[in-house]
Amino acid sequence: MKHLLTSSKASINRRSFVKSGLTAATIGTGLLATGPSLFAREDFEKERGGLSKGDAALLRFVAAAEILETDFWVQYNELAGIQDSEVSGGGGNSVYSEKFEAIDDDFPQYIHDNTDDEFTHQNFLNAYLASKGADPVDLEPFRTLPGSTATGSSGKPRLTNLMQLTLDTSWYTRYRSSTHNPDLDPNFVFPQAVPDLAKGQFTAIPRTDDDLTPDDHLQAIVNTAMFHMPTIEQGGNSLYPSLAQRASSVEVLRILISIGPTETMHFQTWSDLAGDAPPLTDSTNGLTFPDLNAPPLGGEDFETSLIMPEPCPFLSRKLPACSVIRPTETNGAAMGALKFLTDMGLFIGQSSDFFRFMRRLAEQADKARRHCAD
Numbered sequence: 001m002k003h004l005l006t007s008s009k010a011s012i013n014r015r016s017f018v019k020s021g022l023t024a025a026t027i028g029t030g031l032l033a034t035g036p037s038l039f040a041r042e043d044f045e046k047e048r049g050g051l052s053k054g055d056a057a058l059l060r061f062v063a064a065a066e067i068l069e070t071d072f073w074v075q076y077n078e079l080a081g082i083q084d085s086e087v088s089g090g091g092g093n094s095v096y097s098e099k100f101e102a103i104d105d106d107f108p109q110y111i112h113d114n115t116d117d118e119f120t121h122q123n124f125l126n127a128y129l130a131s132k133g134a135d136p137v138d139l140e141p142f143r144t145l146p147g148s149t150a151t152g153s154s155g156k157p158r159l160t161n162l163m164q165l166t167l168d169t170s171w172y173t174r175y176r177s178s179t180h181n182p183d184l185d186p187n188f189v190f191p192q193a194v195p196d197l198a199k200g201q202f203t204a205i206p207r208t209d210d211d212l213t214p215d216d217h218l219q220a221i222v223n224t225a226m227f228h229m230p231t232i233e234q235g236g237n238s239l240y241p242s243l244a245q246r247a248s249s250v251e252v253l254r255i256l257i258s259i260g261p262t263e264t265m266h267f268q269t270w271s272d273l274a275g276d277a278p279p280l281t282d283s284t285n286g287l288t289f290p291d292l293n294a295p296p297l298g299g300e301d302f303e304t305s306l307i308m309p310e311p312c313p314f315l316s317r318k319l320p321a322c323s324v325i326r327p328t329e330t331n332g333a334a335m336g337a338l339k340f341l342t343d344m345g346l347f348i349g350q351s352s353d354f355f356r357f358m359r360r361l362a363e364q365a366d367k368a369r370r371h372c373a374d
Helices: 042-048 053-080 094-103 107-131 215-244 250-274 333-343 352-367
Strands: none
Touching (some): 053 094, 053 352, 215 250
């Protein structure tokens, strides 16, 4: 996190971020500009029907998050999804993808559809920002990380790193807990579903064809991916309702509460499938995936068939328990999301400029304050 604590002043020339027109992945200019050019003046915004500074900041942050999410879903799709006109690139890795299909025949289709959804989210958010005269988000200058060189990978530079992940799988028990909610119990430690994933750095994709053997090693890579997918989606599951509480425009609120539920649909799909990851120990590194239904685990907090959110305390313990998304605390939500992604190892190898850039986006989103705009 040390890179995130540096000054938020831009060190990259804004001109280097300018692009013309709309592209399939990102649209328009970057966000390291300073001064009045970053946002239109308030009176201009009202006259032209534009966005408030706060609403633009909220949409920029989620647009950046969607671009990053799209990047790693593309990596999964190249190796284990369906390549077609909707999501092109890569050639598939039959050995890797067959492991997913052994879990569920539709796994490649699910990966494809999730990838396609993220493309639509990033493109819509950037196009909406541009339509309101606000600067869209462009992360292309940071697309510098090497990806997998295994068969099926396109070999393109990446924004995210799927090969050194440290996963917090406490969401698994958090959504099954009937007594604790992180919004009311911020210091409660929810048990990890796969404790080993929080103790090291593990790859979720074959780094080279050497990772395709031995069989238990490849299965552990697939299992890591199966837990990474819901780990990411539960983050978006909380992020959208957390930020929506800060929106001023009814239309911006509508955008946030319309995209957010699709992240919830993704989360439910992947959390269900994660429970089917076969128990094993990777003979190459000792990474162990436990049987979640067997002692010493088991019980309602671990049972794999319990995929609906358990009712839990919400807002106040004086009120009845309620089945809700959690957490949805809005204070510091964007910075919390950025820390979550950073701690995961998703940005290992990125530059200090990238961290300054993302920190500034998060700070601006967290400064947004709701006011009556419509």
